[in-house]
Amino acid sequence: MQVSTEKTLKQEIIHIGKLMYDKGYNVSIDGNISCRLSNSEILITSTGARLGFLTNEDFSVIDLQANLLRGKKFTSEYDLHLNIYKVREDINAVIHAHAPNCIALSCLNIDILNNIYITVASIPITEFGLPSSRESFEKLKPFVKDYNWAILKRHGAVTFEKDLLGAFLRLEGMEHFAKILISAMNVQKQLEPLPIEVKEKLEKFWKTGSYI
């Protein structure tokens, strides 16, 4: 990770929180954002923080065991963030948002991981887990190593990347993907997945950058 000061990272989170709010990916006191300050220190938004209107005071610094090192009381959804950092040492930023189209898609009976409907990507939808509990991460766990995004069933979106902008772009992409599928399903309830041979080609392309 590029060496950034805590102050710079706070500014970046404030900016991304506002973008998420302005774009309608998150509202009110929902959602939370974090990033690594070092291997063992995490900067995370505090409990009750309004992501669209963050100030320098709306942060906590915690360790991977969830001890508060400085700042305010941290978000109740900290466990999701910390466990992602523990499993993925390459990950430096995590965003969780109650993104409306992602949540709506997770309420529908559609398997977007094993079927491809549009040529964007594979996105897992987890089984339901209670928010702000270990269950939430346990349902996400099967996908954490192989994916950098997931929809938490009937709850929200979680994305993780090497940096904050990368995690935001994944959220933007996933919410856009969900919006397209929901728009299509408004017209035709049962969508036809792409044929299996096309699915296999696309999966190869996403993995290797080539169809051959």
Ligand SMILES: [Zn+2]
């Ligand atoms: Zn949540």
